[in-house]
Amino acid sequence: MATDFKSIPIIDVSPLLEKWDHPNIAQDEGVAQVVRQLDQACREAGFFYVKGHGINVYLMNEIKNITREFFRQPIAEKNKIKLSAETGYRGYQKIGENITKGKPDIQEAIDCYREVKHGMYGDLGAVMQGSNKWPSYPPSFKQAMEEYIDRCTDLSRKIMRGIALALGGSADEMEGEIGGDPFWVLRVIGYPAASISNGHDKPENDVGCGAHTDYGLLTLVNQDDDIVALQVRNKSGEWISAPPIPGTFVCNIGDMLKILSNGIYESTLHRVINNSPNYRVCVAYFYEPNFDAAIEPLDVCLKKTGGTKNFEGAVYGKHLVSKVTTNFIL
Ligand SMILES: N=C(N)NCCCC[C@H](N)C(=O)O
Ligand SMILES: O=C(O)CCC(=O)C(=O)O
Numbered sequence: 001m002a003t004d005f006k007s008i009p010i011i012d013v014s015p016l017l018e019k020w021d022h023p024n025i026a027q028d029e030g031v032a033q034v035v036r037q038l039d040q041a042c043r044e045a046g047f048f049y050v051k052g053h054g055i056n057v058y059l060m061n062e063i064k065n066i067t068r069e070f071f072r073q074p075i076a077e078k079n080k081i082k083l084s085a086e087t088g089y090r091g092y093q094k095i096g097e098n099i100t101k102g103k104p105d106i107q108e109a110i111d112c113y114r115e116v117k118h119g120m121y122g123d124l125g126a127v128m129q130g131s132n133k134w135p136s137y138p139p140s141f142k143q144a145m146e147e148y149i150d151r152c153t154d155l156s157r158k159i160m161r162g163i164a165l166a167l168g169g170s171a172d173e174m175e176g177e178i179g180g181d182p183f184w185v186l187r188v189i190g191y192p193a194a195s196i197s198n199g200h201d202k203p204e205n206d207v208g209c210g211a212h213t214d215y216g217l218l219t220l221v222n223q224d225d226d227i228v229a230l231q232v233r234n235k236s237g238e239w240i241s242a243p244p245i246p247g248t249f250v251c252n253i254g255d256m257l258k259i260l261s262n263g264i265y266e267s268t269l270h271r272v273i274n275n276s277p278n279y280r281v282c283v284a285y286f287y288e289p290n291f292d293a294a295i296e297p298l299d300v301c302l303k304k305t306g307g308t309k310n311f312e313g314a315v316y317g318k319h320l321v322s323k324v325t326t327n328f329i330l
């Protein structure tokens, strides 16, 4: 991120969603206003809240309630869908199993990914091969999450159209070879209450998720109401809170968009610290490029930044696999 932002902007994306496939989308004044806000937010913070997104707030809340219900179960139940290399890194990971920068994260989670069928992407795809491990309790878990994933995929694609315009490209710049068949990731996460995880001893040191950037294009975070835990790092290294705003998503840019934009936008470091006496749930949806996409700076971004590549290109699936295979102590 390029600035010392002190707060995270809120963007009403409804004009963009209304006109997302109009042929003259770039000429529409309502859309243009959203595009300007996206551009400013992506340049200054790499984070923004989205409202007017059209995803029913009841669905957003149901998703969090189902998540809370799942994690309330005894560990033996949760371990029935345990994550391992054999499951394609899909399933449940207990507290401390995910590591960030060498330290265990004080969180438990279920990871779900777009399905990778046998042989789909050669050797690289083999690591992620498998189908998702859905719990049998709560009974609505699979159906609700799948509906939610569809909604988030649709919304993300439309926001990415706005971001493509913001970078000076055409609306469909990030589709086709880049993201026409987007790989998605869903992380269903629970962060223990501060007092339980460390016995009242210095709760401020309890890191639910260490500082990291996200891997793909765009993340949609559906966080618990009433608990302030997500923090975003600004240019001078201060941690700026992203407090919950009911009915909104917290959105942020991933590593692949940093490369595509040649650094005009960056993936911002963020972390989670749950200092509250309550258990916190969060469901993060990650919209990512095609698994086999070779990501390079877009021509339109190269032109704007003096013509030199600021980053090495990356194959998205390779980037994901390098993370997934080093994220866990299993
Ligand atoms: N798919 C995403 N972005 N997951 C975010 C988790 C980041 C933490 C992970 N241990 C890491 O070190 O990357
Ligand atoms: O829990 C949160 O608010 C965000 C989690 C996150 O940053 C992630 O899983 O990548």
Ligand SMILES: [Fe+2]
Pocket (backbone or CB within 6 Å): 212, 213, 214, 270
């Ligand atoms: Fe993240």
